[in-house]
Amino acid sequence: MQVNINGIETRYVLSNEGGGPWLTFIHQLGGDLSVWDQLAGYFRDNYTVLRYDLRGHGKTALSREPFGIADLSHDLATLLDTLGAPSTHLVGMSLGGMIAQQFALDHPSRVDTLTIADTNGGTPPESRALWDQRAASARTDGMGSLVSSTMSRWLTPDFQRAHPEAVEPIREVFSHTLSEGYAMACEALRDFDVRSKLGTIRCPTLTVAGRHDTGTPPAATQAIADAIEGARFELLDAAHLAPIEQSHRFAALLETFLERPV
Incomplete structure (x- = not known):
């Protein structure tokens, strides 16, 4: 389905076979909603599952102007308004986890639970140049120049060898992401920092990290849990x-986290 969100044609998929509480998944930089196919299938019998493509990703149109993570949070709020969702359980991975944190700060009453994976609460000063470099590479050399290094960070060699059926769709989506959409998102990510505000988040929070994540070390994700009471x-x-x-x-x-009493 397509809907105009803040002037941007946005693709979303809504699975509400169970008609239960809302559960929203937000994908990573250089990804699209298809990365959540398996998990959406797992939860759709008991939840109203929403997935969508971020600006300049998948089949969502490119933003005309530069944007920040707060703008991506506003996109989600508008999408939920359009679909009639008063609140949602929220799951975000990588860039999606940053958007989820921002949304929890911007709209605390609309987040039933917060689950964030492989993300951090802010880009440290020493990493900002890295995001400028990736944005420049995408614009100058195209997404193909970033595929190999990205896949090596995203998935372990063992997983890539054992599950090509899962790896190839992720590789294809990344390869076909609009260069400018990727670059603009890199710049939004570069400027993100809510670390000083995390202590105000009050919703039940689950944080998850990959032991072998070299791009976002597990300590960065654990620091978010340390900052949020009860996370x-x-x-x-x-x-x-x-x-x-x-x-x-x-x-x-x-599943266990979502079912626990709040």
Whole structure:
């Protein structure tokens, strides 16, 4: 389905076979909603599952102007308004985890629970140049120049060898992401920092990291849990896309977390 969100044609998929509480998944930089196919299938019998493509990703149109993570949070709020969702359980991975944190700060009453994976609460000053470099590479040399290094960070070699059927769609989506959409998102990510505000988040929170994640070290994700009162931290045997590489374990963790009394 397509809907105009803040002037941008946005693709979303809504699975509400169960008609239960809302559960929204937010994908990573250079990804699209398809990365959540397996997990959406697992939860759709008991939840109203929403997935969508971020600006300049998948089949969502490119933003005309530069944007920040707060703008991506506003996009989600508008999408939920359009679909009639007063609140949602929220799951975000990597860039999606940053958007989820921002949304929880911007709209605390609309987040039933917060689950964030392989992400951090802010880009440290020493890493900002890295995001400028990736944005420049995408614009100058195209997404193909970034595929190999990205896949090596995202998924462990063992997983890539054992599960080509899972790896190739992720590689294809990344390769076909609009260069400018990727670059603009890199710049939004570069400027993100909510670390000083995390202590104000009050919703039940689960944080998950991949033990072998070199791009976002597990300590960065654990620091978010340490900053949010009562938050839980889990470490999985995976690289950056831990919810995908360890999908069964992640689904079990999420299911248990969602079902606990609030």
